Amino acid sequence: QVPLVESGGGSVQAGQSLKLSCTMTPSMQQYYCMVWARQAPGKEREGVAAIYTGGGGTYYADSVRGRGTISQDNSQNMLYLHLDNVSPEDTAMYYCAAEGPFGGGHGSDCYARLPEYKSWGQGTQVTVSS
Numbered sequence: 001q002v003p004l005v006e007s008g009g010g011s012v013q014a015g016q017s018l019k020l021s022c023t024m025t026p027s028m029q030q031y032y033c034m035v036w037a038r039q040a041p042g043k044e045r046e047g048v049a050a051i052y053t054g055g056g057g058t059y060y061a062d063s064v065r066g067r068g069t070i071s072q073d074n075s076q077n078m079l080y081l082h083l084d085n086v087s088p089e090d091t092a093m094y095y096c097a098a099e100g101p102f103g104g105g106h107g108s109d110c111y112a113r114l115p116e117y118k119s120w121g122q123g124t125q126v127t128v129s130s
Contacts, residue, residue: 003119004023004121006021006095010127013129017086018083020083022036032100034096038094049111052101063089068084081094094124
């Protein structure tokens with residue numbers, strides 16, 4: 001069973017909202033940090049949002065702060081990313097990952113340690129047209 005499976009990607013118009021889902025196996029709940037990251041063609045993977053599942057603390061990249069929301073539903077083994085007012089710059093493959101805990105248990109700690117995540121999903125493509 002694949003531990004992390006992303007879904008919800010597709011083609012959207014600029015200005016619309018999207019919601020991505022990450023279905024996790026129960027074993028992923030051993031990790032206390034979860035992130036959404038994305039990779040656009042020709043660019044490196046970058047963090048989008050992170051959550052410390054122990055207390056719910058979150059952290060967002062500047063590019064999505066104010067219009068992005070990361071959330072979890074432990075009862076359903078789900079992680080979500082909601083993005084409002086998308087633009088073509090949001091076009092990328094989106095991935096979820098789980099690891100940790102890291103540092104003091106804050107969302108910012110989970111975000112900063114992105115290179116150390118080892119459990120990644122296969123991604124869901126988001127394409128935003130203007």
